[in-house]
Amino acid sequence: MKAYIKAVSYYLPEAILSNDLINKDFPEWDIEKISSKTGINSRHISAADEFSSDMAVKAAEKLFKEHNIDKSSIDFLLFCTQSPDYFLPTTACIIQEKLGLKTSIGALDFNLGCSGFVYGLSLAKGLIAGSMAQNVLLITAETYSKFIHPKDKSNKTIFGDASAATLISSENGFCSIEKFVFGTDGKGAENLIVKQGGMRYPVSENEDIEDEFGNIRNDKNLFMNGTEIFNFTGEFVPKLTESILEKSDLSKDDIDLFIFHQANKYMLNHLRKKIKIPEDKFFIAMEHCGNTVSSTIPIAIYEAQKQAKFNEAKNVVLAGFGVGYSWGACNLIIGN
Template sequence: MSALTVNNVRVAGLSACVPEKVEENLTLSIFENEEEAKKIIASTGIERKHVVDSGTTASDLTVVAVEKMIAELGWEKESLDLLVYVCQSRDYIAPMTSCILQDRLGLSKGCCVMDVPLGCCGFVNGMSIAASMLSHGGLKRGLMINAETNSTNRNKRDRTVRPLFADAATVTALEYDVNAKPMNFTFGVDGSGISAIYTKYGGMRYPITPETLQEKEVEPGIIRKGNDMVVNGMDVFSFAIKVPPRALKECIAQYNINVDTIDLLLLHQANKFIDEKIRKSIKIPAEKCPYCLADYGNVTCASIPLTLVTQCKERLHNNANHILACGFGVGLQWGCMEFNIDNIVCTDVQIYKSK
């Protein structure tokens, strides 16, 4: 475990955008019958998901979320010094999507921008990067974006992934503030678990070939191309029920956190069954652990901030909140974060309508 404390940075606002199209798991054709669909819904907690139409990118969702965030905060675009874009669904192989966003959003040409290709722990790690860069006061305001169009590289005929993954973009607005409470982080990684969640073809190690673009039936109900995401369920389950509970306990011990003072436990929205096991392992009451799984599915790096926007908006406006968060997944990678949110701007979820 590695640990990091960041001072002088506060969360100023949160916003989110999801595509208009909704896919109901109960009526997916990949299931043999309604009973099978109901079993998957019961175990995952996912009833429906928002998914993009062809041609819509994660950056399209991001633009809508950022414009709403800036408008609600009343910030001038010229005042933004930093944009950290956490996303694995890039617009192009090169350049970075954050460069494109600078132009599309009309940000200053003096703005520092970067892409960070993180997955399920992208909120925690993204916050550590953005907050660290703001903490010294040279950069005053920044946006940490979590965006993903997961539905575009999961085969629609693969019953192991289609009911789970969805699309969203979120924006966390941060600003330098010497009176802000510390943000505390812990991190971990086990690269030997690469095959638990991975896309083998499409990078430099295994380039795409005509053969990899051919769909193949791996087993009944599981059809994939070589460049489709693979999720090995048993490996993921074994990791998720062991490592995140241990990581949270280590974070609690590292920073001497009184669990009774935690107002919200925010878990990566992977699977309701798994997340409930994690929650119970650190004895957090159910009412302190919100979920957005039922209506939004697994949106990977955007899942924690999307949960805040969709489930906690009113309490974020009016109350101080002591929060413990944990992201975990692809890599295999995990990260925990203790932070505070007090009287911030939290927008309604924006709906992206395809053009």
């Protein structure tokens, strides 16, 4: 049975952290340098009392309203987050109640970062192919800002909070979901990590540590080894792209649009050049929201639709990669 992406919407929190505001906190951090290197002009930050479930509900409500979707048609809810409301209960259960979805649906959380949307599409397709669901609501939501130390200028510059809601259906949508490839390498786990807060390292008081670049954090905060993450993407993402093309029996020239996880502009352009993707086939949409982790790809899909990028397209490749290490890619066929 075929599975289709029927509709996408997204929600950004009200508070905006602009490059101007970052420059006020860190005068040595040049505004033009931030914009040119990261490709980010502003990012949205969740309120102190706003959490992943709140943002998920707002994204889903936008989806229902913008695309005239009857919420009673939803028969499975998938929620991707690394910043859940609680260890337990499952945040997807909370979202089900807040949205007023029927109680006969399945609902679960899965913990993945920048590859999460691609993995979510695969889970949704599997549910539909197995005749376990007809309409799957896939929601991605992160509040990474709550993990970031106020004086960590590096991570503060890159990450923003957001939620995206996607309807995957057995009925025709604007594109069919086709082949997938995946990858995992846990040896990179400590290169992008919030060390404390789980069972292995419960939260305790820590002294702040300043790194060689002047970023301050402790083990309760998000740590990212930028050099190692960059090296990982440079090694694995070209192979990932080659693998999905081979599995889909397509050449690079057959692809009309590539939408990668929106990590930062510098990394994306490096990958584009390394893989030899023409600039007009490589979509970037992050200047207004930053790196929103699992929501970057659906946000980019929404913006690509708004800019009519799919109107003349047939084949699209999605690729997510990052924390874990985890990576995944799939191809879409527009209008199929």
